Amino acid sequence: MSRADALSVSRTSTLSAAQAHAAAPLFAALGDETRLKLVLRLAARGPESIAQLSATSTVSRQAITKHLEILARAGYVRGYRRGREHVWRLQPKRVAIARGYLDQISRQWDDALGRLTQFVEG
């Protein structure tokens, strides 16, 4: 596939004042290195317990819990009990990521099929 095609696609987005106001807390929740890392990790590895999340982190377990609570308030993650463990999982971001990814590949196919059309009809 002309994977390269997607790289040339640029998207611009504009926000109305009201949208920006509503969106600000969402982005503020991600405006911290530890929290961004937690989101990326949960996206890559699926649900994990506090113990797992803090095992490889230099940040304390207590601090991790606080960050997860901030993320939970913004709707990025949700905590639940699994046996004796408290496990956290990613919420809407995962869906957004999956959609964005497929959108991109879909555009690549549109481009490739456009070239195929020119090729066989030309």
Next chain:
Amino acid sequence: MDTNRIDKEILLHAAPSRVWRALTDAGEFGTWFRVKLDAAFAVGRRVTGHVTYPGYEHLTFEVTVERMDPEDYFSFRWHPYAIDLAIDYSAEPTTLVEFRIEAVEGGTLLKVTESGFERIPAGRRAEAIRMNDGGWATQINNIRDHVAR
């Protein structure tokens, strides 16, 4: 929207035999797909090549052909969006790409399906997005700056 598959349909003003050749002849495929293939397509064969899209010639292309039913059906497996040279994708799940050819009045109806995205790890999807023109991590920063003003 289904996040596990892609479906495309396109009407081509050309005969099914012409479309079949454009899809399955390595040279013809490479012309519109922008890849220079090292070998012909054959069932079960792993075919590699080099991307010829300007600016992205360093990328390699690799598929394994699954089925070829002349002027009817062509399919292969590959690693979707395998554009990071630092990653060895070989152990990762593949997606299945299928081309279905149907003769219709005035030409050929081509149906393209890419499926199996549910097997691609979410982290990999996120990475692919990040690599797209800065990606969502940058977008988040942009919007954060925007709303902070």
